[in-house]
Amino acid sequence: MKKIILTLVALMSMTMTFAENESAANLNTTEAYNMTVNIEKLGMALGLSQDQMESVAEIHKTFSAEMMFAAQYGKEERDQKVDKAIKKDLAYMNYILNSEQYRKYLMLLNITLSNRGLK
Numbered sequence: 001m002k003k004i005i006l007t008l009v010a011l012m013s014m015t016m017t018f019a020e021n022e023s024a025a026n027l028n029t030t031e032a033y034n035m036t037v038n039i040e041k042l043g044m045a046l047g048l049s050q051d052q053m054e055s056v057a058e059i060h061k062t063f064s065a066e067m068m069f070a071a072q073y074g075k076e077e078r079d080q081k082v083d084k085a086i087k088k089d090l091a092y093m094n095y096i097l098n099s100e101q102y103r104k105y106l107m108l109l110n111i112t113l114s115n116r117g118l119k
Contacts, residue, residue, distance in 0.1 A: 033071035035060075062089075086113075093105055
């Protein structure tokens with residue numbers, strides 16, 4: 001009887017450890033797709049006007065939502081959704097920003113995506 005109880009305790013411990021690691025991995029994956037940034041600091045870094053700030057804030061809000069939406073998909077579909085969201089974001093930003101601002105934004109976006117392991 002004692003062996004059965006010890007076996008059950010060991011089995012439950014291993015199961016709980018596995019489940020904890022699984023949920024932590026999913027949480028870390030989802031957090032990587034959270035693209036929220038401080039728009040005021042982004043605006044200062046890029047030298048945006050007030051009109052540009054408002055436009056960039058709306059574009060970035062849409063981009064963040066699309067990235068969080070992409071995080072819910074499987075690996076292959078997720079990669080496609082992320083690429084689509086990035087291309088859409090860059091197209092809108094290219095329209096709003098001048099060439100120097102766009103170059104800086106592209107550099108910041110690439111660094112952010114690399115640091116989060118998304119590219």
